[in-house]
Amino acid sequence: MKFIAKKPREGINVSDEHPLVEAGTLVVGLTAIFIVIALLLVFIVEIALYFVPAETEAELFWDWIPEDLVTVSPNDERLYRTQLLVDRLVDHWADAPYDFRVEIDDSSVANAMALPGGLIIVTQGLLDQVESENELAFVLGHELGHFRNRDHLRALGRGVVMGLFFAVITGNDVAGLGIKATDITVRGFGRKQESKADEFGLAIVHSEYGHVNQASRLFERWNETNQSTSAFVAYLSTHPQPGDRVADLRAIAERDGWQIDGEISQLNWDRN
Amino acid sequence: MENLSLFFNFGLPLIILMVAYFIGSTIEKKHFANIREREDALHGFPVVSFDTMPDDWNVSSSDMVTGSIVISLDYFKRVIAGLRGLIGGRIKTYEPLLERARREALLRMTESARTQGYDAIFNVRLETSRLANASRDGKGTAGVEMLAFGTAVKLKGRFG
Amino acid sequence: MNVSSTHSIVISNTESIPGRNIVEFYGVVTGNTVRAKHVGRDIMAGLKNIVGGELRGYTELLQDSRKEATERMIEQAASMGANAVVNVRFATSSISQGAAELFAYGTAVRVS
Numbered sequence: 104m105k106f107i108a109k110k111p112r113e114g115i116n117v118s119d120e121h122p123l124v125e126a127g128t129l130v131v132g133l134t135a136i137f138i139v140i141a142l143l144l145v146f147i148v149e150i151a152l153y154f155v156p157a158e159t160e161a162e163l164f165w166d167w168i169p170e171d172l173v174t175v176s177p178n179d180e181r182l183y184r185t186q187l188l189v190d191r192l193v194d195h196w197a198d199a200p201y202d203f204r205v206e207i208d209d210s211s212v213a214n215a216m217a218l219p220g221g222l223i224i225v226t227q228g229l230l231d232q233v234e235s236e237n238e239l240a241f242v243l244g245h246e247l248g249h250f251r252n253r254d255h256l257r258a259l260g261r262g263v264v265m266g267l268f269f270a271v272i273t274g275n276d277v278a279g280l281g282i283k284a285t286d287i288t289v290r291g292f293g294r295k296q297e298s299k300a301d302e303f304g305l306a307i308v309h310s311e312y313g314h315v316n317q318a319s320r321l322f323e324r325w326n327e328t329n330q331s332t333s334a335f336v337a338y339l340s341t342h343p344q345p346g347d348r349v350a351d352l353r354a355i356a357e358r359d360g361w362q363i364d365g366e367i368s369q370l371n372w373d374r375n
Numbered sequence: 376m377e378n379l380s381l382f383f384n385f386g387l388p389l390i391i392l393m394v395a396y397f398i399g400s401t402i403e404k405k406h407f408a409n410i411r412e413r414e415d416a417l418h419g420f421p422v423v424s425f426d427t428m429p430d431d432w433n434v435s436s437s438d439m440v441t442g443s444i445v446i447s448l449d450y451f452k453r454v455i456a457g458l459r460g461l462i463g464g465r466i467k468t469y470e471p472l473l474e475r476a477r478r479e480a481l482l483r484m485t486e487s488a489r490t491q492g493y494d495a496i497f498n499v500r501l502e503t504s505r506l507a508n509a510s511r512d513g514k515g516t517a518g519v520e521m522l523a524f525g526t527a528v529k530l531k532g533r534f535g
Numbered sequence: 536m537n538v539s540s541t542h543s544i545v546i547s548n549t550e551s552i553p554g555r556n557i558v559e560f561y562g563v564v565t566g567n568t569v570r571a572k573h574v575g576r577d578i579m580a581g582l583k584n585i586v587g588g589e590l591r592g593y594t595e596l597l598q599d600s601r602k603e604a605t606e607r608m609i610e611q612a613a614s615m616g617a618n619a620v621v622n623v624r625f626a627t628s629s630i631s632q633g634a635a636e637l638f639a640y641g642t643a644v645r646v647s
Contacts, residue, residue: 104429104644106495108419109561111611111643113411116567117470122400122455125467129458136462423642424563425622427550448631456571456634463573463596465603466634473567473636481563499563501640503628519630 144268148260152253157200160256164220165201172224173209181230182207184370188236189223189243195310196247203247213321215242217249219256232324236368237317241308248303254296301348305355314365319352395450403471410478417485421495422525428497433531440496441524442484445506446476448519476521477501488527499525544609546620546641555646561615565640566608568600569630600637601625608639617643 168174175182186205193199203221208214213229223246233239249255308318325345356363428434448456452468459466480501488496506518551557576592583590604625612620623641630636 104557105559106421106429107559107561108421109615109643110414110418111564112614115607115610115614116474116565118465118467120467122396122451122468126451126455129455129462133458133461421560422562423560423622424624424640425550425560425642427557453631456631459571460634461574463571463576466569466571469569469630469634469636470567473569473630477565477567500624501565501626501638503626503630503636503638505629505631519628 140268141265144264145261148257148264151260152256155256157253160219161201161221164218164222167218167220168206168222169218172206175207175209175227179207185225185230185239185243188240189247192240192244192247192307192311195307196251200250203250215246217246217255219259221250223247232321233370234320235317236370237308237312237315238320239370240311241304241315241318242321244304244307245300246304247307248300249296251303252296252299254300257296298348298351301352302355305352305361306359309359309361312365312368314362315352315356316363316365317367319349322346322348322352392451392454399449399451403475406475406479407471410475410482413482413486414478417482417489420485420489422481422485422499423495423497424499424525426498426526428528432495432528434528435531437526437528438491438493439524440484440488440491440493440527441522442480442482442487443520443522444476444479444483445518445520446472446479448472473503473519473521476503476519477523480521480523484523484525491527492529493527494530496525496527499523544612544618544620545646546605546609546623548623548641549621551621551644552619552646555619557619557621557644558647559645561612561617561643561645563640564608564611564615564617564620564643565638566604566606566611567636567638568603568607569634569636570596570600571634572596597627597635597637600635601639604637604639608641612641612643615643617645619644619646 182205185207189203189205193203201221203223205223205225207230208216208224208226210226211228211231212226213232214224214226215229216224218224223243225242229242230239233242305315305318309315322345353363355361448469452472455468456466481499484499485496500523502522502524504520504522506520545552547553572593576590576596579592580590605623608620608623620641620643623639626638626640628636628638
């Protein structure tokens with residue numbers, strides 16, 4: 104046999120498709136698929152919520168508190184007063200599904216959360232900030248609004264379902280899921296849910312005081328102190344812009360004929 | 376402040392990805408050009424994978440020769456491969472990389488044989504192995520080693 | 536690529552094509568594919584790991600890869616004007632998590 108020097112044609116083992124084309128199709132295709140799956144999962148959660156009535160939720164969560172919560176002592180005056188305020192507000196809510204408990208989170212960041220089982224958490228920071236009882240009442244009423252719309256369960260459900268989906272896809276440890284699921288908090292609430300909760304809060308404040316003075320004071324204060332962010336970032340955030348919330352609340356008050364002026368109830372943290 | 380976090384979560388990885396892509400593809404083109412040049416220089420040097428020798432060849436000495444290269448997968452390619460891992464199919468971005476590695480390994484083996492004065496290489500074998508850690512989230516180094524080895528022979532007199 | 540089906544190239548993993556003589560030899564030809572499995576197969580494989588048995592999804596995947604790699608190798612040989620590839624070998628290796636490279640190589644020759 105004879106040797107003849109030859110070499111093969113170039114490009115047989117490489118495809119001539121530009122890598123960016125492959126990258127582009129993959130990204131677009133996968134995004135589309137994920138959006139569809141996400142919508143499907145949200146739908147599944149909605150159906151599941153229908154089958155978990157409030158009674159079951161009360162049974163399961165009635166004394167549950169998140170593990171990493173730093174609470175104040177049960178004798179705390181503000182805790183006592185806030186619980187009283189909540190009870191007064193709930194009196195105006197005919198179909199309240201269960202009893203509501205208040206816990207105070209020892210954090211200096213102003214925040215309030217609605218958690219499964221009727222647990223309302225407010226932070227020290229929030230209590231430091233509010234200037235009147237009306238203002239606090241609106242915040243609590245807003246959280247009650249979340250409970251009425253079962254938003255807290257929705258967030259929990261979506262968190263669990265999404266977590267499960269991604270664990271299966273990426274093969275992560277499923278045990279860690281249980282831990283993650285119990286830590287799901289209000290971050291999952293959507294902007295529409297926030298608006299609905301705002302509306303309920305305003306209504307319940309009106310029922311208690313006969314007017315809605317100071318109800319949107321918290322947002323007005325935030326609006327004044329916050330630097331305005333770009334429209335894109337505002338879209339991505341989980342809450343509506345404070346300025347928008349103030350405007351929406353004014354519009355609701357006008358629509359329902361509620362007075363914005365009225366006697367402001369002062370905060371009274373003393374036990375007597 | 377939110378703008379800053381947006382930048383770090385989306386903007387920066389995107390920039391790194393594009394830098395990786397552009398630099399990676401420039402390096403790739405240069406390497407291919409270099410490979411073609413060296414292959415042309417070695418044109419006429421027999422490299423085969425069987426071990427039967429032509430009857431009229433007289434071997435004076437022989438030895439094993441090897442050539443190897445460890446090539447790394449750039450960030451862009453790994454991201455694409457990760458996405459592929461979800462829907463399956465050919466990972467087209469890896470193909471030029473493996474082609475380069477293989478040809479480079481063969482070239483190094485052949486060049487080493489020629490420098491040592493050999494005239495042909497028989498019974499060539501090619502092996503690939505994965506090196507280092509290529510963890511899923513893109514951190515860590517990822518390398519592929521391509522090894523080519525064969526038996527080089529010195530012939531008495533030129534072959535026809 | 537279905538180009539190889541139009542070539543009449545013989546391949547074998549022996550030194551020469553049985554019954555024929557090598558007249559000319561050219562050089563090493565290779566064929567290469569890298570494929571990723573998709574999550575569906577992954578999940579099935581995970582379940583199969585519990586009960587045991589053939590991972591049919593993977594079998595098919597690797598069969599397709601091997602076929603493609605072989606076709607590319609044959610195409611290289613055809614572009615050199617060869618009519619046979621001898622001493623064919625396969626190699627499989629994992630390039631990164633979830634991606635396997637399948638590799639076929641041999642020597643392109645002309646047989647009588």
